[in-house]
Amino acid sequence: MKFEAIDEKEFLNPYYRKKPILEAELNEFIKALKDYKTSLENNLKNNEDSLVANALSKFFENLHFECEIKSIHKGNSGIDLALKKDKQIQVIVEAKLPHSKEFFSQSKPNCKALHECILYYLRERKALNSSLKHIIITDFYRFYIFKADLFEELFNKNKYFKEAFENFESKNSLFKGNTDEFYKECEKLLSSEKYLDSITRKDLFDEPSLKGVFIDIKPILEQEKPSFSKLKPLFKIFHKDFLLSEFNPNDANSLNNAFYKELLYILGLCESKQNSKLIIAKSEESKEEQGTFYTAINSKLKEENFETILKLLILWLNRILFLKLIESNLVRFNDDKNLKFLNFKKIPDFDKLSELFFEVLAKEKSTRKKSEFAYLPYLNSSLFEKQSIENTLEISSLSNDLKLFYYKNTVLKDDKCKAKKGQVGLLEYLFEFLDSFDFGSDDEQSEILSQKELISSSVLGNVFEKLNGYKEGSFYTPSFITSYMCKESITKVVLDKFNAQFDLDAKDISELRKSLRKEDKKAQKELLNSIKICDPAVGSGHFLVSALNIMLSIYDELNLFDEEFYLEVQNDEILITNHKGEFIEYKRPSTPKDKAHLIQQELFHTKKDIIENNLFGVDINPNSCEITKLRLWIELLKHSFYQSFDDENYHDLKTLPNIDINIKCGNSLVSYFETGKSLSHYPNIKERMGKYKRIVKDYKEGFYTDKSRINQEIKNLKISFKNFCFADKFKKEMKSFNDKCEKYSKKYGNFLAVDDENLKFFVSANLTLFDFDEKEATKEFANLKKEYDNIFNLESNHPFEWRFEFPEILDDDGNFKGFDLIIGNPPYIKENDNKDLFTNTKKLRTYQGKMDIWYHFVGRGFDILKNNGYLAFIATNNWVTNSGAKKLRNIVLEESQILSLVDFSSFMVFDSASIQTMIMQFQKIKPPKNYEFHFSKITTQTPIYDDAINLLKNEKTQNNEILKINLTPKKFIDKTLNFTKSDYEELFNKIQKYGKFYLEEKEVANGIHPHYDFINNRINSNHNFAFKIGQGIFGLSEEEKEKLKLTKLENNLVKPYYDTQNFLKFFFKK
Missing domain, CATH: 3.40.50.12420 (Rossmann fold)
Known part of the structure; x- marks a missing residue:
């Protein structure tokens, strides 16, 4: 077993690495280091225990860790130093004196220090401690740090180490609890062939290793003023956020309040509580007509319409944030900050922004006018096509003169590092604000003051979810939930399909990989392409993004990529590493054979295939659909690559496909045509269905000369299917309606109908008409209109016709096949x-x-x-x-x-x-x-x-x-369904079977009584409850109440407890 040192960049979560360091915390860390140096120097001549107690534990205590020296578990030998949280050991620290022969080193990993750590770890796991996060081996200067997950896989789950530990713990074994004998067994196992062969590897050439980070703090301690870049990795590693895993990677994808609050302020919106729900409303600044985006739009509309304003805000914000991510890509791919374009210097007004949208990004290089933005790529995306709502108002129409005061808690700082104050132009404010966050382009910063908070695509999704759910208040599903659900369910679908297709019985993906033949790669990819996943309430598209990443990881686990790399999904981000564990970062290549370029290209095309073939979504809110499309485009954008290498001045990034057709707007719950409805009697069904599938595929691939024309073709085919199903479904209703129209025509001719847009086709004129009562005719005509609306006005309910909206889930005869997976929140x-x-x-x-x-x-x-x-x-x-x-x-x-x-x-x-x-x-x-x-x-x-x-x-x-x-x-x-422990099941079954129960006299503790407030001796002895005397049932002590951590709503239900002792003759005593 060898030791493999991992660079701290690979060891730390990428989100945690990007988290800014507060200056006060850094100064505190520097002081802790200085104090540690002094303590070490004062105690170096002492023994190991003294160094742990007087130097190492003090160092961790100064960093706010809860320390326990010689932490003993049930009379066993103690852990040198344990870092605890909530009374549970979370970090095991094994210390050896400098120059000790028992210390861990890269050349000699199989040592007593490691053996001791293995024993302490196995003991903790036996005691059901699932809170262990890290194991540290140190000689007080050098620190080897391992993740507990690694010890779990290598030792606690390994059959040979489990057997050795069980023997050690057994009173009947030869070990008889002798630690030295256990350490000898560990030494043998770590170098044995049988153990090394039992370890799961990525491939045959991957040698089993102990992977961890190595830090030598001696050089830092010897420097008077170490640089921020040298201190930063130490600060990150010795922080509670890392060692105790208090940094929740999901927080990196959760709502960034500073970003969200100030963005709302600039847009002219705010959060408002209504019936215990947080909804989005017009801000006070917009009500006062200050220079917000809301004011800018509203001032140009004939009448105020909140929904119209919000649609325009989301549409334009989508585009601007997408451009911010493109800007980040360009800077990162080229290591050139001069490629930034989303700033007030280059875009000083809304006219220029409109030009960028429609005259540059929406047009191919050859069709563009001369522009300072000529170097930017062409984006073949409906995101930069003018939408119908922009007929109401274009962004170029907004006033450039609007001013807005900086937000009271603005993240923007002046030259003296103080929050900016005063007024600023609206567009300038937006660009400056967006530039104060990192959208993925910034490298590690060498100065503490230049750090920026990371805004990931998931954070943007969270922001949009809240903006989008302005009526009801939406709940953004965290990444750890979406990833888990997608992995669990998609894995089941994949196993079912592959086992059936290749006649296998694989129980997991690892077993499946071993069973598949390499020569069947094409068939395997086609089988993965056949999987259909749908979120019927797609929201911001988070589930589809997680599904995309899980599908990618399955391609990797099944060895279906042509290029060699390792792929890992962490919180909806794809991390690509080489065989050494180093991150592979894409840079603008000089040749198409560049290794990173080939990987980027393959990832882009695989993502595109997954989005086009596997992922589908529906939502009643059109804004949701637009946001989901944006999220999927962003995921593709992350792996966009350079298509040509001739023109250095033009960034010819791979254009985005028309993946938007898989995301549709409608009410998932309202459909008028059953999915089982046959279309076999539809004329030329095979030919029409073939055409439908073909033109949808052509649309996705961009195989057309006129986008609006192919869109209309798709629409016409769907209308023809719909009309056919309509005539079929409503035969009786139509006959009844036509009979009533004919009856009306005989009595009143086409009176009133002649001017009606719809009924004029059903009510004919009557040339032999007599005089009639117009009031009566008006009344009957109203009934006709009502009946027409009942039959024809289906669109008002925004129905979604699953029967034919997605040709991908129809067979060649138009029969509905269905999805493999329905997933969502x-x-x-x-x-x-x-x-x-x-x-x-x-x-x-x-x-x-x-x-x-x-x-x-x-x-x-x-x-x-x-x-x-x-x-x-x-x-x-x-x-x-x-x-x-x-x-x-x-x-x-x-x-x-x-x-x-x-x-x-x-x-x-x-x-x-x-x-x-x-x-x-x-x-x-x-x-x-x-x-x-x-x-x-x-x-x-x-x-x-x-x-x-x-x-x-x-x-x-x-x-x-x-x-x-x-x-x-x-x-x-x-x-109802009740899920209980087996020891309660018998009781519940008895209750359900017999219903009525009669107590014996000895079981009665007191007479008819609404409830017991507290446990007393009599109740406890009669019922044999395992509770303490005085423990509350319906009555709680203050301490018990605090432990419950009740919500505000629950707290309102808890009332002060009074008994007869509180009530005296003339007054009440608290």
Whole structure:
């Protein structure tokens, strides 16, 4: 076993590496280093324990760690130094004196220091400590740091080390708890062939190694004033954020409040609380007509319309932020900050910005006018085509004279590093503000003051989700949830398809990879291309982005890439490394054979194939659809590459394909034509279906000369399918309507109908007309119009016709095949909160009173899934017991097999919402009479992020329960679902079977009583409860109340506890 030193850039999470360092924290770290140097010098002649106690532990304490020296576990030898959090050991530190022969080194990794760490780690894991984060081996100057995950894989999960440890712990073994014997066994194992062969490797040539970061702080301690660039990696590594994993990588993708609040301010919007929901509204500054974007737009409209203004804001913001990311690419690819173009110097007004949109980026190089932006690439994207709403107002029409005061908490600083004040031009403010954040172009900064906060594409998605959900208040699903759900469900789909196609029985992707033949690569790629994934409430597109990245990782795991590289997905970001673990970064190549260029090219085309073939989304909100398209374009943009190498002055980046056609606008829950409706009697169905599929493919690939013409062709074909289905479906209604039109015509001719745009085609004139009562005619005509609207005015409900909207899920005869996976976070809205929303869904089979709108999405999901397909949602966890979810439960029990339920209980997945949620996975299949499924739940009332991660890892801890539930679906029809530990099951079954119970006299603790407030001796002895005397039931102590960490809403329900002792004859005593 060798040691492989990893560069700190590879060892640290890229988001954490980018996190700015506060000056005060850096100064504190420098002082801690100086104090450590002094302590070391004063104690160097002392023994190891003295150095740990008087120098090393003091150093960590000065950095705000909770330290425990010689941490002993049940009478065993102690860990030299343990760094703890919440009373749990999180970092094991093994210390040896400088120059000790037992110390770890690159040339001699198989040493006693490592053996001791292995023993301490295995002991902690046996004690169910799942909180371990790092292991450190040090001689007080040199530090070798390993991730606990590595020890988990190499030792705790390895059969040989498990056997050795079990023997060591056993009283009957030869070891008999002798540590020296265990260390000898470790030494043998680490160099044995059988152990090295048992370690999972990326490939046959990947030699098993202990990968960690190595730091020597002696040179830093000897310098009087070390530079920021030298201090930065040390600061990052010795920080709690890293060693205790307190930095949540998901935070890097969560809402950046400084960015979000000031962006809202510039746009002229604000967050407002309405019925306990945060919604987006017009800001006070916009109401006062200060120079915000809202004011700029509103001043040019005939009348104020919030929705129109918001649509324009989102459209223009989409473009500007997309350009910011292109700018970042250009700078990063060329290491040239002169390529920046999104600034007030180059774009001084809205006319110039409009020119950039439509005269430069939307046009090929050969068709452009002479421009200072001529070096920028052509973007073949509908994002830079004029939209119909821009007929109302173009961006060039906005006033360039508007001024706005800097935001009170602006991130912008003046020359003296103080927040900027005063007024500034609107466009100048926006560009300056965006430039104060890092959109992916900045390298490591050499000065603390020049650091910028990273704004990832996921952060932008989060911002748009909030802007977009301005009416209801949207919940952005965190990356750790979307990634987990996509990985779990897509893996199942891939295994099903490959096992069926190649007659295999692989249980996981690793096993599948070993079973596949290299010569079948083309067939394997085609099979992956056949997977169809849909989010029916797509929102900002986060699930589709995660699905894209998981699909990419599967291509990598199945060895389907032609180029050699290693791919890892971290929080919706793709990290590409070479065989040495070094990041591969794309730079503008001088030749098409450049290695990084070939990798970038392959990744771009694979992403494009996945987006075009695998990913589909629908949303009722048109803004959502535009944002999802933007997110997918951004993902492609990350791996855009140079197409030509001739002209150094032109950046010929690969243009973006028309991937937008897979994202459609409509109401997923409202459809008028059943997916099972046959089109076999439609004239020339095969020919028309072939044409439909062909022109949609041509649109995606850009195989056309006139984009508007091919769009119209697609539209016409869909209308023809729709009209055919319409005439078929509404035969009776049409006959009845025509009869009434004819009757009206006989009585009143075409009176009123002649001027009606629609009814003039149905009501003919009557040349032999007699006098008639016009009032009566008007009344009857109104009834005719109403009937027409009932039949024809379907579009007002924004229906989405799954039957023919996506040709990719239709066969050659036009039959609906269905999706392989339906995934997402559907909206949670109760009927009492928005009754109008349920008006058009009352005919759905999931409808019943007191329901939530997301129940409908499960029903619709099963409708559009193919047989054996999968559904994965995150939604509220009360559907298993809610009376309004009875129909939903029945459908789940009768039409699917439950695969897993992951209940987060008191852990709030969504920062801004106190909603308890659950991840659910179902397979659309005729369920067996009896089957087992996975159920896990957080049980602590005060959960933290780690509890949620442990739940997803299926890691048993004291704060969760993980069960295998045995389910007989028929038994639970029309009933609630209760998932309990097996020792409670007998009791619940008894209650359900007998219903009534009669207590014996000895079981009665007191008479008729509403409830017990506290446990007393009598209650405890009679019922044999395992509770403490005085513990609250309905009564809580202040301490118990604090531990619960109640929300504001819950706190309102908790009232002061009073008993008879508080009430005296004439007054009340607290």
